Structure formats: structure tokens, C-alpha cells
Amino acid sequence: MNVVETDEADGFFDVVAGTERSQAATMVLSPGQSTGGPENRHPEADQWCYVADGTGVAVVDGEECRLTSGTLVCIEAGEAHEIRNDGDERDGDDGGPLRTVSVYAPPVY
Structure with a gap:
């Protein structure tokens, strides 16, 4: 068993765990x-x-999906994708970091 605490992730992109069949990474x-x-x-x-x-x-x-805490998106193999934090530091509530945990199957990185 692997247990990974992701709450304190602060690097842009970090691979935090993996096996032969899958891999987990955090992104901020x-x-x-x-x-x-x-x-x-x-x-x-x-x-x-x-x-x-x-x-x-x-x-x-080419299809947009709004991301909020709790959203889970499956990006299937071969699909082009971009993730962005569309907040603005001057906008109060929308000024914080976007923190994600991704699982890749099979491993990519």
C-alpha cells in the first residue's frame, strides 16, 4: 500500500507516486x-x-469544462488538453491557487 499526503503540494507539477500500471501527480x-x-x-x-x-x-x-473543488475530469488517451487557473489575484475569492491531483494510466512521466 502507498499513502501520499497531497494537501501540502506547492510545486507546479510533482509526480508523487506510481506503480507499473499507474502514476499520481500533483499540480498547483x-x-x-x-x-x-x-x-x-x-x-x-x-x-x-x-x-x-x-x-x-x-x-x-476544444470543449471547455468548469473546474471547482471536487470536480473529476477524465482526459482520455490522445485528447488534446489544457488546464488553467482563470482566477485573478485582484478578484478576491478567485485569486487562490488551483490544486489538482491527477492519475495517469498507464504512467506517462
Whole structure:
């Protein structure tokens, strides 16, 4: 059994655990920060992205999905994707980090 505490993740992207069949990573995006884009794909792996805290937007193959705490998005193998924190530090509640935990199956990184 592996147990990983992700509450204190503060690095942009950290692989925190893995086996031969899957892998877990944390990601923290500051307001206005994004990752990925039209060319970002994992040809052989699904990515399950869980929003632990914050808000943002996922764009998967051109379709937008609002992200809030508790949202779980499956980005299937081969789908282009971008995750972004659309908050603005000047907007009060929307100024915090977007914290996610992703599981890749099979491992990507």
C-alpha cells in the first residue's frame, strides 16, 4: 500500500507516486497560469484530474469544462488538453491557487 499526503503540494507539477500500471501527480497553478494546449496529448494514457482546491477551466479537444473543488475530469488517451487557473489575484475569492491531483494510466512521466 502507498499513502501520499497531497494537501501540502506547492510545486507546479510533482509526480508523487506510481506503480507499473499507474502514476499520481500533483499540480498547483497560480491565478492566470495554465499548462498544456492544443499539442498537449498523452497518446497512450488516460488522465483522471481531480480538483482538490480552487477554480479554473479544462479545455479538452476544444470543449471547455468548469473546474471547482471536487470536480473529476477524465482526459482520455490522445485528447488534446489544457488546464488553467482563470482566477485573478485582484478578484478576491478567485485569486487562490488551483490544486489538482491527477492519475495517469498507464504512467506517462
